[in-house]
Amino acid sequence: MPAGRFAPSPSGDLHVGNLRTAVLAWLFARSTGRDFLVRVEDIDRVRPGSAERQLDDLRALGLDWDGEPLMQSTRTDVHVDAIRRLDEAGLTYECFCTRREIAEAASAPHAAPGAYPGTCRHLTESERELRRRERPAAIRLRAGVTTWAVDDVLHGRYEGTVDDFVLRRNDGVPAYNLAVVVDDADQGIDQVVRGDDLLSSAPRQAYLADLLGRPAPEYAHVPLALNTEGRRLAKRDGAVTRRELEDLGVDVPAMVAASLGLPGRSPRELLAAFDPVRLPREPWVVVPPVGAS
Numbered sequence: 087m088p089a090g091r092f093a094p095s096p097s098g099d100l101h102v103g104n105l106r107t108a109v110l111a112w113l114f115a116r117s118t119g120r121d122f123l124v125r126v127e128d129i130d131r132v133r134p135g136s137a138e139r140q141l142d143d144l145r146a147l148g149l150d151w152d153g154e155p156l157m158q159s160t161r162t163d164v165h166v167d168a169i170r171r172l173d174e175a176g177l178t179y180e181c182f183c184t185r186r187e188i189a190e191a192a193s194a195p196h197a198a199p200g201a202y203p204g205t206c207r208h209l210t211e212s213e214r215e216l217r218r219r220e221r222p223a224a225i226r227l228r229a230g231v232t233t234w235a236v237d238d239v240l241h242g243r244y245e246g247t248v249d250d251f252v253l254r255r256n257d258g259v260p261a262y263n264l265a266v267v268v269d270d271a272d273q274g275i276d277q278v279v280r281g282d283d284l285l286s287s288a289p290r291q292a293y294l295a296d297l298l299g300r301p302a303p304e305y306a307h308v309p310l311a312l313n314t315e316g317r318r319l320a321k322r323d324g325a326v327t328r329r330e331l332e333d334l335g336v337d338v339p340a341m342v343a344a345s346l347g348l349p350g351r352s353p354r355e356l357l358a359a360f361d362p363v364r365l366p367r368e369p370w371v372v373v374p375p376v377g378a379s
């Protein structure tokens with residue numbers, strides 16, 4: 087069964103912008119007859135109890151999902167195996183760069199913006215031997231392209247940078263870009279709806295899917311929520327989580343529905359009128375409710 091998904095990182099409570107993205111992911115999936123899956127991306131930045139609170143928030147909004155949420159941390163063996171297959175195909179190399187070294191090299195003239203400059207790509211075996219004594223290596227993809235195109239329901243054809251991105255961090259943890267591609271493919275997810283801050287990651291992920299012999303999903307990168315100063319909505323902007331808003335008497339499902347210009351309150355009611363073509367394309371500016379700081 088083809089599926090869409092919402093894949094939050096349990097690093098704290100979701101704010102109303104994240105909740106709106108979850109509702110959109112559900113609407114895109116359900117309006118196209120897909121299953122809707124929830125995957126808890128708990129391999130990085132986990133705050134204890136956060137996953138349960140996030141799932142409570144999704145339920146309180148009226149969202150439902152198929153099967154149990156998948157905990158990404160249970161998938162380490164599969165992620166490691168994917169890295170091993172890429173390695174056997176000669177598509178990886180060890181990288182010893184610090185963040186600082188990367189920032190310095192990446193600011194050199196002619197460097198592609200935001201791209202790893204390839205410092206460790208051509209190390210000799212004896213150089214690698216020396217560097218291994220200094221610090222543990224991350225594993226990077228030896229990318230065979232510098233750009234890749236994806237199809238996005240809201241952005242059309244989008245071509246973006248592909249660099250030698252990290253597959254395994256130097257603490258041994260599989261990197262987000264690797265885990266997300268392997269898990270989406272294994273879960274039968276063929277539609278990825280998420281915030282448009284991740285649009286620039288989609289070409290890397292679609293390219294990696296291709297290398298692993300998996301089809302890329304259809305993407306819909308939806309506008310983010312901003313505060314009244316035009317910056318990305320954050321916890322410090324006042325009452326922005328479901329619990330905080332409810333404490334002030336706000337009907338959160340109705341607030342999310344209104345932000346989408348859709349009639350109704352519950353996701354089921356929104357479904358009848360949902361049309362991706364008519365979605366607001368501008369960021370959603372969240373005005374704090376009266377009484378909030």
Ligand code: GLU
Pocket residue numbers: 093094095127266279280284
């Ligand atoms: N777990 C990621 C996040 O919460 C989202 C991953 C994705 O949707 O691809 O930012």
